[in-house]
Amino acid sequence: xxxxxxxxxxxxxxxxxxxxxxxxxxxxxxxxxxxxxxxxxxxxxxxxxxxxxxxxxxxxxxxxxxxxxxxxxxxxxxxxxxxxxxxxxxxxxxxxxxxxxxxxxxxxxxxxxxxxxxxxxxxxxxxxxxxxxxxxxxxxxxxxxxxxxxxxxxxxxxxxxxxxxxxxxxxxxxxxxxxxxxxxxxxxxxxxxxxxxxxxxxxxxxxxxxxxxxxxxxxxxxxxxxxxxxxxxxxxxxxxxxxxxxxxxxxxxxxxxxxxxxxxxxxxxxxxxxxxxxxxxxxxxxxxxxxxxxxxxxxxxxxxxxxxxxxxxxxxxxxxxxxxxxxxxxxxxxxxxxxxxxxxxxxxxxxxxxxxxxxxxxxxxxxxxxxxxxxxxxxxxxxxxxxxxxxxxxxxxxxxxxxxxxxxxxxxxxxxxxxxxxxxxxxxxxxxxxxxxxxxxxxxxx
Numbered sequence: 191x192x193x194x195x196x197x198x199x200x201x202x203x204x205x206x207x208x209x210x211x212x213x214x215x216x217x218x219x220x221x222x223x224x225x226x227x228x229x230x231x232x233x234x235x236x237x238x239x240x241x242x243x244x245x246x247x248x249x250x251x252x253x254x255x256x257x258x259x260x261x262x263x264x265x266x267x268x269x270x271x272x273x274x275x276x277x278x279x280x281x282x283x284x285x286x287x288x289x290x291x292x293x294x295x296x297x298x299x300x301x302x303x304x305x306x307x308x309x310x311x312x313x314x315x316x317x318x319x320x321x322x323x324x325x326x327x328x329x330x331x332x333x334x335x336x337x338x339x340x341x342x343x344x345x346x347x348x349x350x351x352x353x354x355x356x357x358x359x360x361x362x363x364x365x366x367x368x369x370x371x372x373x374x375x376x377x378x379x380x381x382x383x384x385x386x387x388x389x390x391x392x393x394x395x396x397x398x399x400x401x402x403x404x405x406x407x408x409x410x411x412x413x414x415x416x417x418x419x420x421x422x423x424x425x426x427x428x429x430x431x432x433x434x435x436x437x438x439x440x441x442x443x444x445x446x447x448x449x450x451x452x453x454x455x456x457x458x459x460x461x462x463x464x465x466x467x468x469x470x471x472x473x474x475x476x477x478x479x480x481x482x483x484x485x486x487x488x489x490x491x492x493x494x495x496x497x498x499x500x501x502x503x504x505x506x507x508x509x510x511x512x513x514x515x516x517x518x519x520x521x522x523x524x525x526x527x528x529x530x531x532x533x534x535x536x537x538x539x540x541x542x543x544x545x546x547x548x549x550x551x552x553x554x555x556x557x558x559x560x561x562x563x564x565x566x567x568x569x570x571x572x573x574x575x576x577x578x579x580x581x582x583x584x585x586x587x588x589x590x591x592x593x594x595x596x597x598x599x600x601x602x603x604x605x606x607x608x609x610x611x612x613x614x615x616x617x618x619x620x621x622x623x624x625x626x627x628x629x630x631x632x633x634x635x636x
Contacts, residue, residue, distance in 0.1 A: 469497025
């Protein structure tokens, strides 16, 4: 055994103060470090090789114009779209989603999603399963940050949490999901814009890179020792991740779509890389990039799509700019995952923060409706080809099987291998926080 293994200062340098306090407190209560590690193993921490692709449909799409058409409702509620049959017997969806209709046997529409407390535009509930109200110290972390913390990287050269969203005019529309109390070392890696140019060495050889790494490490030790706020914790892991990215081509290769066969790229399409208003792009290449990233080892990839907040010209906006492209990108992703044998190990979730009003307004739009919305799930070995939940004849309220955002998160965490009764995280005040509140996984899926 080397002297560093016996040196308490060396041990302390590899852990933050909160970890030491936690282990010390547990030790006083009769739990040793091996007992703690066994408890984490039992909770599933660090063991999963499963991945999630989460698509935030920016600004909240109208559920009754996609997966829950109301043909028996009056015209001012029903709208102009018509349903078409799908590959799943008994399930009909919008006529402008023909690609998804073909793969509906591999999907699960949720028609009774609720949980947004006030109908405010924010991606937060889609990425955390929780309201922004009554948050713990530091704030709730997104599912990608939780996966980063509890599982770490599946491949050292690929960040466990990747966000493909560029910044948007309304900041929550461009958020990939925030790390909350888990801190910057578990934030989403965002390879957009000029950041991609920083992922290569650009003429610096490995010897010079190692010299710079040693200098940076020494500077960071000084900076962290001089910091009394604790905000510098996590720098070592960030620097290590940056070095792994720079010394490996795995992440850069995953982002290089030119390595894909042309027929695959054509299936996904290009879409529009420009932001739609103050929302996100309708970039279909992000769907392909998400598949390549989880294939390379990313645990959670989030992407933000479009701006579905059609208070006016709802049907024109959906028909001309959103539904056809969303249909192409998402159906291509689902087909591709199945063809590659990845579908059981990759969960796909597409949803917005709430639903839209049953009543079409005077500008031919639909307004905010937090009472009920919809979602689409695929992959993960779920029992697909079924619908979960139902709304009333007008699409105004839940008639059968309410599904809270938190239940979907409970399902995803359980599917990734975590024990919801024993897996927890510490907020910035040191208090343990469970991954979900009282929600349980959806038994219909498992």
